[in-house]
Amino acid sequence: MNQQLLTTTQAVDPVFIWIFGISAFLLLGITAVTVWFLIRYRRSRSPEPTSQVSGSVWLEILWVALPTFLVLGMFYYGWAGYLALRNVPKGALQVTATARMWSWSFTYANGKTSSKLYVPVGRPVEVNIVSEDVLHGFYIPAFRIKRDAVPGMKNHAWFVASNAGSYDLFCSSYCGVGHSAMITTVEAVPEAAFIAWLTEQNPAGAKRGQEVLKSQGCLGCHTLDGTKAVGPTFKGIWGHEVTVVTNGTERTITVDEPYVRRSLEQPNADIVKGYPAVMPAFKLSPDEVAAIIIALKGTAE
């Protein structure tokens, strides 16, 4: 970067200070005047009203003009800050954020995917935001940015992390039972570490399967440690007999490869008894499905 880059936080925070400042001043002023009137003109001290004045043209003009002037200033300042959020600096790193019920997945230009948003410190990042099902919201409070993920639409936002660290990333637009669990982090790391991470291959075998479970958000609802969550745990599920509800009737099946494949494509065809039918369908590549199956087999041991 040749010139000093204005971060999104630096674009927004002065507007907050300006509007909060004026608001606090007005509120204190109104409250102080009211309290003073209440004390000065209380009935015990002022048994009769000493004026029957019912208006003043000059005062009315004053308090039409004063708020008009103030709010137009706020409007302009707010708009200028908003433009800074919309205009992406040249040369920004491109990442696609895919939202689905109820997880985030980030895809980089070289095809690498991740459930956390890794970014290099000091380099602007443009996030292209898409949704696979319902509305979601891409929100990073630390960078003051938010943009909805709308199915059928491509939205964008940008930010730059000035310091290395881990920042919360929330889903801000209500999306169902897993809404508040649809959170992850932005991991801002030095440029060199980022390049090393980006070029590292996605792992293979069971490790790869666990990566897929994580990046696809499966672990948002299914645990690996035996805890009951929104969906049944994966621990020891492989080869196990479970009672499922199919079209309203109960039957017992064994968790095997066909069942796992069917559960990914038509998740609500066979619902494990006692759990809600809320899982969305997943379209995964054949090697991702194979990796998941290896990982599930691994949890049985």
Added chain:
Amino acid sequence: MTNSEATTVQDERGFWKDTGKTGITSWIFSTDHKRIGFLYFYTVFSFFLVAVILGILMRIELMAPGRTIMGPQTYNALFTVHGVIMIFLFILPGFQGVFGNLLMPIQIGARDVAFPRLNLLSWWIYITGAATIITSLFTGSGPPDTGWTFYVPFSARTGTNVTLAVFGVFLIGMSAILTGLNFVTTIHRLRAEGMTWGRIPLFVWSVYATAWVQVLATPILGITLLLIIAERVLGAGLFDPGRGGDPLMYQHLFWIYSHPAVYIMILPAMGVISEIIPVFSRKPIFGYGMIAMSSLAIAAAGSLVWGHHMFTSGMSDLAVLVFSFLTFVVAIPSAIKVFNWVSTLYKGSISLEAPMLFALGFILLFSIGGLTGLILGSAATDIHVHDTQFVVGHFHYVIFGGSGFAFFGAMHYWFPKFFGRRYREKLALAAWILLFIGFNVMYFSMMVLGVEGMPRRYYDYLPEFHALNLTSTFGSWILFAGMVIMLVNLFHGLLRGEPVERNPWGGATLEWSIPTPPPTDNFVEEPVVTHGPYDFKGSGIP
């Protein structure tokens, strides 16, 4: 209280007794605007109490991170039902249905509204809609879990009972349209001799502006809700991008109604405040014309600001520019009202009785709600706080701190008129103090949480948000305690309160000139109006 006084009150029970008819049918088939007003009051207020309990349960769940007393699906249904009841069953029909009905005809010197039977039909449609919504909670596959905004595509996909709930809201919209038509006609046609437009009480002005919003904006809600039903039942695909639809179109249609609806909630509240402040200051309202015109300005400009709910949605930047600008324009008439109310106090003789306390509470809380609205109107800052707890805090300051406190104030102000008895002033003061403190502890904490980045509609949250959530929950208990004391006090006053004469506060509007409680025909003789609504000297009030 002596026996003879009690008998006097019993003998002169006005519209409660003078038709000679008793029993439930004399109420639910009555065309008397006062009886219909009370039908609305008891129904909307019961729903309000139910939704308060739901709110308290939500706050208990949020006391600590993770599961406290319920699971996520239950929590999502709770905030949906809390919102739907508070908005559609309480505050939207509340002011017009209760205080519009009870007072507007008397304040303009009429015997009743223009179409009394249509008025009764409005209540019946309302109660049918309410019953439909309540049914949707207990039938099908569970209560709706979409939030009160019913955003697509989620509302089109969820398996919960959305269709029935949405149909109930549609019916309630029909009821509001009929009420609006009725009130506009009444105010135009049935004013008493001498009740010129310049002598209409400001409460009636606000009822008038609100009625226009009801008539003009509610049909769009009706259409939007029918489109959701078409989407769910017929698979219309209007909002489904997979079939060429657009989810953003739903948001536009929804907010074209639902933002003006905020003004349906707040305008009559402002009217109540404009009645109370002059009476308890014994001074004419400052800037009558400006307050009346600012109601109309808010109703008009408020219809053009809906897009500020969509700054992060992906709507074009040009639309953000226009809607942000228009939003700031609405701030101006609201500010004018606040300045005029405060100026009315100047050189008055101020009595801090319960209605006045609620009015002053309104001014402060509504000001905080309005000023935090500036943060949401400004495009840059809205991006950060949109869809966070800040928004939840902000709109509760406007709708609860504003409309809610005005509703309580109106209950205390007109209580003696309709029941002929008084509540205890000291208990009312105690209740008000608890309500005011509890309210601020509860909702100010939420606004801080929002600025810190906690999103709304979150069942669970990160540990850093714990302290403020706990504080907010404590606030909800203080608020609830205040509400219980207020209700006990009013109920006790209703049964045992000291009897009052026709004009306990020294008001100059027409309702204070007729017997207490008002007789069914309101006026013994056709009134002839010779003075303005706040001309205390001219109307011979000491």
